[in-house]
Amino acid sequence: MDQQDFSQLHWLTQLLHGIEVGLVVIDRDYQVQLWNGFMENHSGLSSKEVQSRSLFSLFPDLPQQWLISKLEAAFLMESRSFTVWEQRPWVFPFANPRPVTGGLSMMHQNMTIQPLTNSQGTISHAALLIYDVSVQAQDRQKLSQANDRLEQLSQIDALTGLANRRQWQRLLAQEFDRCRRYQPASCLVVIDIDHFKQVNDTLGHSMGDQVLNRLGELLKDSLRKTDVVARYGGEEFVLLLTETRQEASIKLAERLRQSVEQLVFAFMPSLKITISLGLCPYHHELEGTEQWFELADQALYKAKRQGRNRLVCFEPHNG
Structure with missing residues (x-):
């Protein structure tokens, strides 16, 4: 690896750990292979602590059956899949980092599952991208509450x-x-x-x-x-x-x-x-x-x- 390749890898590593999106890479046995800074900050677990450990042993509260079905569908179809907070408010039970201004105690999340291939072109891993959408969820809830209030007032x-x-x-x-x-x-x-x-x-x-x-x-x-x-x-x-x-x-x-x-x-x-x-x-x-x-x-x-x-x-x- 030459100096330019090393620099690019260094930059990429910084980017993956610094972005405000959770990134988890797991293998076909659901063991963690990559755990970025977002996940460290909100889970309290370092990448070393989770490395090669089962995602479900680390987080017993995860919706295991539901998440496995989503992962296996992505592996089988070899295509991305998505979940939104309206269907399931959160996947990982993280506290909302803005509970006072946001009004929600738990971080509301959207998730993308991206199948990953190895050097032989075989699907061997999956990336979970976790997006904090607590602000959007709170705004949607406020709008819904306002509409409910208007509907109530229209009947009184x-x-x-x-x-x-x-x-x-x-x-x-x-x-x-x-x-x-x-x-x-x-x-x-x-x-x-x-x-x-x-x-x-x-x-x-x-x-x-x-x-x-x-x-x-x-x-x-x-x-x-x-x-x-x-x-x-x-x-x-x-x-x-x-x-x-x-x-x-x-x-x-x-x-x-x-x-x-x-x-x-x-x-x-x-x-x-x-x-x-x-x-x-x-x-x-x-x-x-x-x-x-x-x-x-x-x-x-x-x-x-x-x-x-x-x-x-x-x-x-x-x-």
């Missing part, structure tokens, strides 16, 4: 924190399909605050918003986790009482009416509100969610015509 009424009309319609459709299939007893209740316009006109919309918010809290606290409560729009709220027969639903709705009648508002103790309610149980003649809601709404307006502050139940047998 900003004022009351209840489900909004869009989410309500989706949940109502699910319950209607479930009722049609399994025939459980469920009831839909539509609620409207009586004379709410007077609250806004005399006390202002800010006070009106507080009334809506307080009513939303009462409704949410009065129902079971399996029930659904939503703000349909304006001063109108809707309830979906699942697995609840008509008689029990009437009792629950009547208790709600009485609780609202007794509400005390901290910002104005003298303020009193009442609600009117329309209830419609699920029945087999219903053609869809629109008709179910329309019948409950008709019962609500019947309650208003009869003097408000009352509950009216739609009766399927008399329309």
Whole structure:
């Protein structure tokens, strides 16, 4: 080897040990033949400590069966293969070197497996290239979390924190399909605050918003986790009482009416509100969610015509 060849080899050795990519070369028995600086820094094991030792004895936590199948496929096909962190967050259990800024405790990795031939042209070794993609993974997770948050916000009424009309319609459709299939007893209740316009006109919309918010809290606290409560729009709220027969639903709705009648508002103790309610149980003649809601709404307006502050139940047998 002349001086130029020796210099090139020296440079290449420095490069392999200094690059910010893990490089591991193993033979067909999975014994380590090369272990660069990246792997030394993140594993705490020097190249001398790992030389000619089984990769799986050095790292018992490696996904052995999965990794062997990847290696043998690369040997057999004589072609590179790749893995990404979305499929398996990491291969080597290394700590994230930037846990504070990155937010991930473990280094997330992509990996390339490159088959290597010997001087006779036979596949005798494989190189594992380990890429630290923790920053990209964290950015992707933040984006996913932001999108999930936006999706959640799109389903929530900003004022009351209840489900909004869009989410309500989706949940109502699910319950209607479930009722049609399994025939459980469920009831839909539509609620409207009586004379709410007077609250806004005399006390202002800010006070009106507080009334809506307080009513939303009462409704949410009065129902079971399996029930659904939503703000349909304006001063109108809707309830979906699942697995609840008509008689029990009437009792629950009547208790709600009485609780609202007794509400005390901290910002104005003298303020009193009442609600009117329309209830419609699920029945087999219903053609869809629109008709179910329309019948409950008709019962609500019947309650208003009869003097408000009352509950009216739609009766399927008399329309």
